Amino acid sequence: MNATSTSPVTSTPILRRTLLWSAVATLVLAVVGAILGVTLAGTPGLFSALAGIILAAIFLGITGISILIANRWYGDALYVPIFFGAVLGGWLLKFVLFLVVLFVLRGQDWIHPLVFFIAVVVSILVTLVIDVVVLTRSRLPHVSDVTLPTAEDLAAASAADAAEQPHTIEESEPKKPSLGS
Template sequence: MSPSPVSSTPILRTVLVWSGTVTAALAVVGAIVGYLVAGTTGMWSALVGVLVAAVFLGITGASILIANRWYGNDLYVPVFFGIVMGGWILKFVVFIVILLLLRGQPWIEPAVFFVALVASVLASLAVDVVVMLRMRVPHVSDVELPTDPDAGDRTDGMPPAP
C-alpha cells in the first residue's frame, strides 16, 4: 500500500496509537481508584467511563482516516464530509442512547463515571496537543503550486521573459 498523500494521515494514525496507550493506562488507574472510592461499582463505572470516551474520541480520527482514502477522487470532498459528519451524527445519537441506558443502573456510580469520562476526554485532548506539536508538517501541504511561466516553464512555445 502506498503512503497517503494527505498530510493529516500520519498525524491521525499517531493520535490513535497514543490515545490507545493512554486509554489503557487510564483504564488501569481508573479501575484502581474507582475500586478504592466505591468498591466494585466504582471500578466498573470508571472502566465504562474510560471505554465510552475512548470509543467516541476514536471514531472521529478513524472516520477521517477512512475518508482520506478517497483523496484524489473527484468526489473526495463530498465523500469526506459525508463520512465525517455521518460519524459525528452517529456519535451523538449513540452517546445519548448509552447515557439513557446507563442512567439509573445499580452498577454505575455516577460521580466515578463522570470523573473517568472527563479525565479520558482531557487526556485525549492532551495527546492531540502533544502529537500536533511534535509532528513536522509544512504550513502549506496537500497542494500543487502552479508553474511560473516567466521563470522558464512556459508551455505555449514562447521564450522565457528576460
C-alpha cells in the same frame, strides 16, 4: 494534487499517531481508573470508571477513524463530499450512541455517577493533551499536499503565453481613453 497522485494525505500519519497514543493512554487510564474506582466506590466504582473510560475512548476514536477512512479517497473528484460525509456521519453516530448510552446507563445500580463522570472527563482531557502534543511535535507544512510545477509544466505554460502574444504593433499598444464621449 491531481487525481493521479499516490502520496498520502499529510494528516494521515498524525491521526494514526494520535490514535495509537490514545489507545495506550486508554489502557493506562483503565488500570488507574479501575484501581481508584474500586478504592473509592467499590464494585460500582470499578464498572463506572471502566465504562466512562471506554465510552470516551470510543467517542474520541470515531472522529479520527472517520477522517482516516475518508482520506482513502484523497485525490478523487468526490473526496471533499466523502470527507465531510464521513466526518458528519461520525458526529451523528456519536450523538445517537451518546443518547442510547445515556438512556441505558441511567439509573443502573452498577453505575456510580460521580466516578463515571470523572472517568469521562479525565479521559477526554488526556486525549486532548495527546492531540496537542502529537500535533505540535509533527512536522506538518503550513501548506500541505501541494505539488510544485515541473519543467514540462513551465515549458507548456511558456508556450501557451507565447501563443497569446500580439503579433502587430497596433494590437500591442494600449488604447488611449477618449476625453469626450
